[in-house]
Amino acid sequence: MKSRLEHGLEALGELLAEDGLQADLVLIGAGALLLRGELVRPTGDLDVVARIEDGVLEASRPFPAPLILAVRRVGAALDLPHVPRDEKDWLNDGPSYLTKLGLPEGFEHRLSVRTFAALRIRIASRIDLIALKFFAALDPQRGPRRAVDVADLRRISPTHEEIVHALRWCKRVDGRPDFLALDAAPLLNQLGLDPTAFLEEFA
Numbered sequence: 001m002k003s004r005l006e007h008g009l010e011a012l013g014e015l016l017a018e019d020g021l022q023a024d025l026v027l028i029g030a031g032a033l034l035l036r037g038e039l040v041r042p043t044g045d046l047d048v049v050a051r052i053e054d055g056v057l058e059a060s061r062p063f064p065a066p067l068i069l070a071v072r073r074v075g076a077a078l079d080l081p082h083v084p085r086d087e088k089d090w091l092n093d094g095p096s097y098l099t100k101l102g103l104p105e106g107f108e109h110r111l112s113v114r115t116f117a118a119l120r121i122r123i124a125s126r127i128d129l130i131a132l133k134f135f136a137a138l139d140p141q142r143g144p145r146r147a148v149d150v151a152d153l154r155r156i157s158p159t160h161e162e163i164v165h166a167l168r169w170c171k172r173v174d175g176r177p178d179f180l181a182l183d184a185a186p187l188l189n190q191l192g193l194d195p196t197a198f199l200e201e202f203a
Helices: 004-018 029-035 065-078 094-101 126-138 145-156 160-174 179-190 196-202
Strands: 023-028 046-053 056-059 112-116 119-123
Touching: 004 029, 004 046, 004 065, 004 112, 004 119, 023 029, 023 126, 029 046, 029 119, 029 126, 029 145, 046 094, 056 094, 126 145, 126 160, 126 179, 160 179, 160 196, 179 196
Parallel strands: 023 119
Antiparallel strands: 023 046, 046 056, 112 119
């Protein structure tokens, strides 16, 4: 059964085609995990980290004005989150800043593609979505949402290799020498994992 967000993508692709427009977007977050079938839980929006312009991955923010208008028209028609009724649109560029931090090495080559008329969606790979979810769970600015990130990671049940991939990327982005001991280890404990089984790989 298709989710409401998938119906939104179909409607958006058709609307863009009618208007002679097209878009090529890169998705991450819980919505991307849902589209991949890795996660089953309600989520009201899809996070767009990047756009593909002339074959080049670029930060998603800001969306072109015609795309914003189309997203909001679909949101209103299908009762999906949309401005001005809600704080953000069902398809949003909130995580665009991650492109400036530097996405995991090889991220772009692991994307899977789905097409909805004039809309092309590129979905991050499982291993990269886990790394990004791990990073989100470490972010104190996310407040109570960190508990949701931890719960998602538990549902996904990452493998040892996937956790190591996440730790390597998060450590590079964080840059502090004590990152693994002070931040990663407590999160691993929350996930019911033994930190020493992972941290020794970075000794």
